[in-house]
Amino acid sequence: MHSGTPCFAVYGKExxxxxxxxxxxxxxxYPAEIRIIGGLDVMGRMKIIIxxxxxxxxxxxxxxxxMLKSYTHND
Numbered sequence: 176m177h178s179g180t181p182c183f184a185v186y187g188k189e190x191x192x193x194x195x196x197x198x199x200x201x202x203x204x205y206p207a208e209i210r211i212i213g214g215l216d217v218m219g220r221m222k223i224i225i226x227x228x229x230x231x232x233x234x235x236x237x238x239x240x241x242m243l244k245s246y247t248h249n250d
Contacts, residue, residue, distance in 0.1 A: 189221045
């Protein structure tokens with residue numbers, strides 16, 4: 176995963192990307208206004224961009240450590 180300000184770019188197999196999107200959208204732990212934009216990059220890999228904001232303040236580091244790491248531990 177590559178993170179920038181204020182968005183994340185995530186590469187991976189389509190089924191894992193779809194699972195991550197479902198997890199983010201269904202998570203009720205963190206109220207957010209998030210947009211997910213996806214497609215294939217020039218190398219043919221599935222890529223999504225996660226951008227938006229949490230209703231409560233949350234840094235990019237917190238998003239990565241709390242939201243994404245909790246997702247990977249649920250698999």
